[in-house]
Ligand code: G3H
């Protein structure tokens with residue numbers, strides 16, 4: 001069942017975080033729904049601009065609607081990940097999305113406010129909620145590259161002003177993580193003191209953590225052992241998800257880890273079965289492995305086991 005993003009946040013706030021998983025194709029979708037059902041977790045499906053144009057934006061919508069029928073017990077929201085203004089309007093008008101993210105964080109504060117405000121107005125007119133971003137994560141977002149030097153943690157006072165001026169419903173904060181498979185060179189991690197300061201300025205307001213993949217070292221090693229070249233890939237400690245959730249982080253974005261599972265499964269499959277050419281054979285392995293991965297992440301996020309209670313909440317506020 002597709003529910004409003006805000007309904008999921010209301011249930012999760014301060015207790016657990018929702019896994020927000022990117023999808024690009026049907027194999028990821030099937031693994032995602034199965035893993036969330038196995039772990040009895042509500043979740044968020046995210047679609048990036050790149051995912052919308054990989055085949056055709058209608059293809060992912062059709063996959064999600066069908067998955068909802070195949071897994072009638074599922075409870076989830078559909079979210080546009082890292083949208084520009086025009087893509088936000090397109091998703092708002094489509095009537096399919098529960099929420100959109102306007103990412104104008106690369107603009108100056110005033111311009112970020114102005115763009116976000118316009119999107120909030122259009123989205124709220126249709127009952128859709130808006131995630132905005134303030135601060136600069138490192139790594140790659142869509143076609144914008146931010147080098148580590150220019151990555152800037154979110155300022156708590158600015159965050160307060162930004163939310164007040166824009167009316168956005170959740171805020172993606174730069175708190176030390178970055179996108180992709182190479183997040184940390186040394187012993188860096190989430191800046192918890194910064195999250196706590198932001199929560200103090202915005203009590204009860206849903207915060208979002210981007211760049212949350214854990215880049216499991218066993219996946220990286222298996223990829224490299226099967227012909228890959230991913231030296232030095234490092235991610236977020238999964239044991240930090242729940243402490244972040246307790247500080248108001250309701251949504252934890254995970255994309256890279258899914259790509260690693262896909263890469264490991266396919267590299268190993270074709271290494272071990274060089275004569276094979278049926279795409280469904282590794283596809284089946286991937287769906288099962290991805291479901292296992294999703295269930296394990298939902299356990300770390302604390303969303304596992306919350307499906308029934310979240311559904312009751314969703315029905316009560318509908
Ligand atoms: O933060 C970006 C997400 O991982 C989406 O990646 O734009 O390559 O689909 P993508």
Ligand code: 13P
Pocket residue numbers: 022081082178179180181209210211212213214253254255256257
């Ligand atoms: P990762 O690259 O860490 O998976 O982050 C994904 C993300 O933030 C999507 O918006």
Ligand code: ZN
Pocket residue numbers: 082141179210211253
């Ligand atoms: Zn992101």
